Amino acid sequence: MIPIIELRGAVPLGAGFGMEAIETYILSVIGNLIPVPFILLFIRIVLDFMKKVKGLKKIALWIEAKADKHKGQIEKYAYVGLFLFVAVPLPGTGAWTGSLIAALMRMKFWKSFLWIAFGVMAAGVIMSVISFGIVGVIGFFA
Numbered sequence: 001m002i003p004i005i006e007l008r009g010a011v012p013l014g015a016g017f018g019m020e021a022i023e024t025y026i027l028s029v030i031g032n033l034i035p036v037p038f039i040l041l042f043i044r045i046v047l048d049f050m051k052k053v054k055g056l057k058k059i060a061l062w063i064e065a066k067a068d069k070h071k072g073q074i075e076k077y078a079y080v081g082l083f084l085f086v087a088v089p090l091p092g093t094g095a096w097t098g099s100l101i102a103a104l105m106r107m108k109f110w111k112s113f114l115w116i117a118f119g120v121m122a123a124g125v126i127m128s129v130i131s132f133g134i135v136g137v138i139g140f141f142a
Contacts (some may be wrong), residue, residue, distance in 0.1 A: 006094045007032040011127035021132040038100035079115045086119025
């Protein structure tokens with residue numbers, strides 16, 4: 001559930017600790033999705049409040065600028081763009097940033113949550129293949 005690291009760090013960590021691939025995948029996906037509804041529902045309120053507090057205004061503006069930087073990638077393809085943005089396991093992408101952008105773009109809550117969840121699951125598969133190898137990933141489906 002840690003920002004930036006998210007599932008992209010949790011899966012290799014689970015593999016490093018010798019956890020089973022399926023256990024690592026499920027726990028990583030769940031952990032990555034827990035903050036999503038809170039971000040989708042409350043981030044605009046939190047950012048508006050932060051802008052009114054002298055010491056927090058710069059942080060709020062930085063967060064909004066980060067979202068604006070990636071907004072075009074999602075805007076072009078709407079919810080499929082949101083899925084792709086979250087699914088590709090690169091730095092700066094993921095459920096936290098995808099949720100932030102969806103909330104700031106006022107995308108529908110349930111559709112956003114669903115597409116973000118699909119993106120997290122896809123990123124989990126990609127990271128599992130990288131971390132456990134294709135044989136390890138196929139093994140948890142058997």
